[in-house]
Amino acid sequence: MAYEALYTRGRPKTLSQLIGQEHIANALTRAISNERLSHAYLLVGTRGTGKTSTARLLSKAMNCERVHEAQLSGRPLDKKEVPCNKCESCKNFDSSPDNVEFDAASNRSVEDVTRLLSTAYLAPLRSRVKTFIIDEVHMLSFEAVNSILKLIEEPPPNVAFFLATTELNKVPMTIRSRCQVLNFRLIPQTTIATYIQTLARRLKVDLHEDAAKKIARLAEGSMRDALTYLDQCYAMADKEITLDDVNETLGLISNESLDEIIAAVKMRDRTATGNGLVKAFRSGLAANVIAESLITHLRDIEFENLGTNEKDFPEFDRMIEALRKATGEMNGSGIPDIILEMTLMKLAAPAQNFTVSTPIVKAQTSATVSNLDEGKKIFYDVTNSSEGKVYYPILKNAAVTSFSDGVLTLTFKSKTFASLFEGDKKDVEQIFERIAGRAIKISSDVNPNMPPPILNGMGEPERSNLAEAMSVFNTSDVTKINDD
Helix, strand or coil: CCCCCHHHHCCCCCHHHCCCCHHHHHHHHHHHHCCCCCCEEEEECCCCCCHHHHHHHHHHHHHCHHHHHHHHHCCCCCHHHCCCCCCHHHHCCCCCCCEEEEECCCCCCHHHHHHHHCCCCCCCCCCCCEEEEEECHHHCCHHHHHHHHHHHHCCCCCEEEEEEECCHHHCCHHHHCCCEEEECCCCCHHHHHHHHHHHHHHCCCEECHHHHHHHHHHHCCCHHHHHHHHHHHHHHCCCEECHHHHHHHHCCCCHHHHHHHHHHHHCCCHHHHHHHHHHHHHCCCCHHHHHHHHHHHHHHHHHHCCCCCCCCHHHHHHHHHHHHHHHHHHCCCCCHHHHHHHHHHHHHCCCCCCECCCCCCCCCCHHHHHHHHHHHHHHHHHHCCCCHHHHHHHHCCEEEEEEECCEEEEEECCHHHHHHHHHCHHHHHHHHHHHHCCCCEEEEEECCCCCCCCCCCCCCCHHHHHHHHHHHCCCCECHHHHHC
C-alpha cells in the first residue's frame, strides 16, 4: 500500500476533531441537533484551516443515519458523534454519487459548472441529501457564477451547496448574501504545536518541543502546512525530531547562527558579522530567507523580553527596520545577496564615537601612567612605521591596556582580530623589538565591551593634544569637550 501523507491521515473524522475552529464546530453541532441546517454555506479562511474538511463532515452528517435518528428522537448530539462514521451512509460517503466535489480553480468556465450542476435537479440515488462541494469558488468566471446563482437562490429539494474560498472579497455579494458564512480563523501556534506533538507520539517519534514550535511558526496558522512540514521531517527522522533536524530538512537557518549575526552587529564587529553571513550563505540559504529569519528571530527576542529591563529594544528595532527595507529591495533584484550584506555591514559599522579605550582616572599612580604612556608611545611608533603598516589593519583594532616588565597587553574587542593577531604575533614582536631597541613580549586580550580605540591612528602632536584636552575635561568622550 502506498504511503499516505500526514495531512490526509490527520483530517478530522468528526466535528470534535476540528482543531482550532471550535466556534464553528459548536455552532454546526447545535444546528444539526435542532435541524436548522442551511442549503448553502460559504466557508471562508486561509489555506489549511479546515474549510474543505468541514464541508465534508457537514455533508456526511446530513446523510448520517444515526444523526437522523437522533434528530427524530429529539436527542441532543455531541460533537464526537457528528458524523458517526459507522453507518452505511458514512462508510460509503467517498464513493457516493450523491457527493460531488469540484475544483473551481481548474474548472472555472460556465460549461464546466453547467455540466457539474446538471444533475442537481435529479433526486439523490442513495442519500437523503445530494451535496456539492465547490473549492476555490472565487476562481469561477463571471458567467459561471451567474449560472449557479439561480440554483443557490431557489435550490431543488434535498440539495446542499458548500462553497469554499480563501478570498472572500472576490466572491460576488449576490452569492454571499444567499449563503451562511463560516469564518475560519488562523490556528494558534500553541494549538498546532500541541497537536503535531500528539500526532508524532502516535507515529512513535519524539518531536522535541522547540522543533514543534518552529514548525508551528512556519505553518502561519495552517494545520495542513504544519502536517506537511512534519511529514518531511518524519521521512528523514529515526526516533526523534530535533530543532536541528527541522532546520536541516526544511532548509532553515539555525537560531545559533542567527544569534551569532545579531551579536556581531550589536558589538559593531563587521568582520564577525561578515563571517556569520558567509557561514549562512555556505549552507545554501537564500538572502531573503536569512533576512526574514533574522526579522522573525529579533521579534521573538523582543516578545520574550517584554516586561523585563532589556536595554537592547531600540537596537533590535533598528535592525528590524533596516532588514525589512532590505527585504523589500530584494524582491525582483538580481543582487539580493549584496543587498543583505551591505545592510548588515551598515548596521555593524561603528558609529562616529570618539571614546578612549580606558577611562582616565586621576587617582592613577605616576609609575602606572608612565608605563602605560610608554607602552602607547611604542605602540604608536610601530603602527606609524613602514614595517608596522603591514599589520596596521589588525593593530588598529587594538588598544594598549597595560605595559609592565617588558610585556605589552593589547586588548581587542573581537575574537576574530585577536585570533588573526596571534597568527602574526612573533613577527610583530620582532618589529616592536627593532623599533623600541629592546625585547618586548606582547600579550593579547579580548573585551567585547571595550569601546573602539580612537587615538591609534592619530599622529603627533594631534594625539597628545587630544589626550591632554580629555584629561583637562576629565572625560573619555571627545564629543563632550565640544558640548562643554
